[in-house]
Amino acid sequence: MTRKKIQIKKIDKTTARQVTFSKRRRGLFKKAFELSTLCDADIALIVFSATGKLFEYASSSMQQVIERHNLHSENLGKMGQPSLELQLENSTFYTMLSKEVEEKTLELRKIKGEVLHGMDIEELQKLEKVLEVGLSRVLETKGERFLEEITVLERKGAQLMAENQRLKQVSHLSQSAIFATHLILLKTMTVQTLLSSWGYLSLNEFEV
Numbered sequence: 001m002t003r004k005k006i007q008i009k010k011i012d013k014t015t016a017r018q019v020t021f022s023k024r025r026r027g028l029f030k031k032a033f034e035l036s037t038l039c040d041a042d043i044a045l046i047v048f049s050a051t052g053k054l055f056e057y058a059s060s061s062m063q064q065v066i067e068r069h070n071l072h073s074e075n076l077g078k079m080g081q082p083s084l085e086l087q088l089e090n091s092t093f094y095t096m097l098s099k100e101v102e103e104k105t106l107e108l109r110k111i112k113g114e115v116l117h118g119m120d121i122e123e124l125q126k127l128e129k130v131l132e133v134g135l136s137r138v139l140e141t142k143g144e145r146f147l148e149e150i151t152v153l154e155r156k157g158a159q160l161m162a163e164n165q166r167l168k169q170v171s172h173l174s175q176s177a178i179f180a181t182h183l184i185l186l187k188t189m190t191v192q193t194l195l196s197s198w199g200y201l202s203l204n205e206f207e208v
Contacts, residue, residue, distance in 0.1 A: 021049055029057045042068070 011017040025047060036043045036059035044065035045057040058065055119127070 017050065025055055029055075032057055032059070044069075 011020055012113055028047075029045065032043045035041055041059065043063050044062050045055075046062075047055040049055065056062055063084045132156070
């Protein structure tokens with residue numbers, strides 16, 4: 001029979017809870033001892049019972065393990081917290097970046113015509129030059145796109161003309177072949193008609 005799985009939850013009865021605590025504590029300390037012995041690990045366990053009684057286990061010295069733990073925690077804290085100099089450097093960089101973003105955003109709003117009321121003549125002239133340069137680039141790009149489309153259309157037109165020429169040649173050859181066939185049939189029928197009128201046998205009855 002398989003062993004019934006015990007549901008992990010708080011034991012209501014005080015006596016049963018104390019008995020289970022005692023057994024599990026001894027088992028826990030035994031596992032810690034085995035892990036320390038097999039793997040040469042420094043282990044420290046601190047357990048308080050429900051009544052506040054202290055139980056502890058240490059593979060070497062409880063004080064040494066605790067000091068080692070505290071030192072490790074301090075080092076992790078120092079590694080996770082950047083130095084004051086680095087913080088100031090990051091803060092300065094962030095300030096510069098924010099200012100640059102703000103300036104670029106303002107320039108974009110000016111180009112869109114959203115903030116023109118506070119600009120003087122000189123600023124408006126600079127904005128006008130920027131817009132002229134931008135418009136020139138837009139027109140240049142637009143012209144390039146038109147030329148590309150014209151080239152594509154011309155290429156397609158040349159392909160269609162070549163295909164039409166090929167179809168005409170094929171049609172002309174077909175018509176020539178049909179005409180030649182009709183001419184041969186006409187000549188054959190004419191000869192047979194003449195021979196029949198003269199009283200001769202048809203061409204199909206001639207013996208070679």
